[in-house]
Amino acid sequence: MERIYFQAGPTTLPKEVMNRAKSEWDDFKETGLNIMEHSHRGTTYEEIHEQAKTLMRKLLDIPQTHDVLFLQGGASLQFAMLPMNLLSPGKTAKYVLTGSWSEKAFKEAAKIGPSEAVVSGKDTKYRTLPEMNYEPSDQDAYLHITSNNTIFGTQWPDLDAFSHPNLVADMSSDIMSKPFNVSNYALIYAGAQKNLGPAGVTAVIIRKDLLKENESLPSILSYQVHAKNRSLYNTPPVYSIYLLNLVLQWIEEQGGVKELEVKNKKKAEIIYNAIDSSDGFYKGYATPESRSHMNITFTLSDPELEKRFIKESEESGIFGLKGHRSVGGFRASIYNAVPEKSCQKLAEFMLHFQGKYGK
Incomplete structure (x- = not known):
């Protein structure tokens, strides 16, 4: 049967991707090695690394104003990394609550600095998306939304309907499922294990003007450090990025x-x-x-x-x-x-x- x-999540991967990975398991491109056994500093892996970035840019029409990063730690690390990098003195992080994951993101930000939930759908037990009646303020560090809510089964129908100079989105569960204008967003993050590939890699799309040096921030938690090092500051999750690249190829093949x-x-x-x-x-x-x-x-x-x-x-x-x-x-x-x-x-x-x- x-x-x-x-x-x-983790969820189903395309059968075509699994069969391709199976065929390359113990001998990637006649090297006699699995891709996991290749150095992340070598040309064999770096070609995959850069191809995945290029494909992501093409499929989402990511402008040159934004950089693409491949990080680790899932969306949960981004809950903390985001305010650590973007929440500057005198500013407040603003959050739209539409479910459990947006609540967790908000709670993590509150540990880092001033944070406020400005819109919430909690009074409907998250059955209905709240009305977006928030007006941006000069005191906003950013406005954070969660595009799709896996637990409650809600999803913002139009990702181009939001207006904020520093709009941030957790798109872990619906990225690559429909088109949207990346230029409207200051930062997008997505754990791979739903639409992009296996667990282990997190895609971050960040506007380049936000890549600022911060000497007080640990290097491993700095977007600027990761961007400067092309997401190779530390050993990347090689096999997860390899599979991510295959999934992106599959998406392109689907149209x-x-x-x-x-x-x-x-x-x-x-x-x-x-x-x-x-x-x-x-x-x-x-x-x-x-x-x-x-x-x-x-x-x-x-x-x-x-x-x-x-x-x-x-x-x-x-x-x-x-x-x-x-x-x-x-x-x-x-x-x-x-x-x-x-x-x-x-x-x-x-x-x-x-x-x-x-x-």
């Missing part, structure tokens, strides 16, 4: 980010249609206008029935659907590499399960 997965947006919308519609046509048997967690095309959250009214849903879905070869404990129910994460046929199979199972247990 074919097994399909909808886990929130680029614009084509992936079309595919992602279609995949999401298949599952949302199963929810919306169920006469209340399935209940979507996020309100329709805030729904994510990456993480689809829904519940059943009966906890015992939810246990049966998980059990029987796994018996049908469908895995990774259990929702986060703060929401309960189910979560289908349908990142770029999840094929449409997997979404169709889930929708068919949902219809079958409703027919079996619905009244």
Whole structure:
């Protein structure tokens, strides 16, 4: 039986990427070595390193005003690294709270310096994205948003709708899923393990005027140091960047980010249609206008029935659907590499399960 997965992350990698990596496992380009065994200072690895940067620039149309960094520590390190680099004396870091990850980012910033939550959707239990009615202030160090919220299943529909001179975004769970104007952002960060590749590497896109020397900052935590050293200040996560490069090649082969947006919308519609046509048997967690095309959250009214849903879905070869404990129910994460046929199979199972247990 074919097994399909909808886990929130680390998530599915494209089969083409896995097969390519398998074919190069013990002999990369007839060198007799796995790429992990090559020196990160050697030309063999550096070609991959620079190709990944070039591909990311091409796919996201990143202007020359911005630099691309490959760092480690996931988005969680960026929660601290961001204010350590951008929060200057007399300024305040501003945050938009739309879920657990934005809350964590805000709490980390508050440990570094003055920070304020200026917009929040907490009063709706993060079912609905809040109205963005914040006016920028001269005292703002930056305004931080989280583009997609994996736990609650909400996503900002238009990433070009925000206006702030120093707009920052955590795009860990939806980068490369739809086009947006990078020029509108001062800094973007994204852990790779959802749409870019495996865990271990974090992409940071930063406007170059923010790359300022800070002698009081440890070198390993300085964007300026990493940019100056082309993300080779310390040993990079070689294999993660190698796979990231293969995923970027795969995205280009799919037709680029614009084509992936079309595919992602279609995949999401298949599952949302199963929810919306169920006469209340399935209940979507996020309100329709805030729904994510990456993480689809829904519940059943009966906890015992939810246990049966998980059990029987796994018996049908469908895995990774259990929702986060703060929401309960189910979560289908349908990142770029999840094929449409997997979404169709889930929708068919949902219809079958409703027919079996619905009244």
